[in-house]
Amino acid sequence: EIVLTQSPTTMAASPGEKVTITCHASSSVSYMHWYQQKPGASPKPWIYATSTLASGVPDRFSGSGSGTSYSLTINNVEAEDAATYYCQQWNYPLTFGSGTKLEIK
């Protein structure tokens, strides 16, 4: 089973800042997917196949990476981006990272 380690666990950013969330895999993976979850809501698909934004996701979000290191970046973070972000690796058994909670100051 591939273990995904996200960092940081929590973070706070001011509007307009650039934010990067990383996801490290215990073994090399070919692709990474990302989800956004707000309190009391179901997760939403956010980025798939490492770098493709899901429908409706603002283009201030981007994804990149390869091998064992992947990242989600937000340029010019906005208040509505406050949420927990989870990475998920592409193959079975499917596994998720433990999440990164982003707070906006």
Add this chain to the structure above:
Amino acid sequence: EVQLVETGGGLVQPGRSLKLSCVASGFTFNNYWMSWTRQAPGKGLEWVASITNSGGSTYYPDSVKGRFTISRDNAQNTLYLQMNSLRSEDTATYYCTRARIIRGTFFDYWGQGVMVTVSS
């Protein structure tokens, strides 16, 4: 509009069984793999089971293998999760998810979730 509506959750004693259902609408159900993913209170996401579009193959993590069974009725657009020998650690919100095979498995639609509490 894609909709996934889960039912069947509730309070159950350890060692007992429970069956969840998920009715799908807004897409051609038998064209898609489907999955269940869960989230324990205050915790992260955990994949629970997946099934191919025909129902011919199923996949599970070791944590539920042998206890949980995923199945589907394509004529009724319904996904199921039979959970046996339930443990306290199975307490979670269970989400029905549509799986897209895009560079591996990606969950592109999620239901609202149904709560399962395993407690005596």
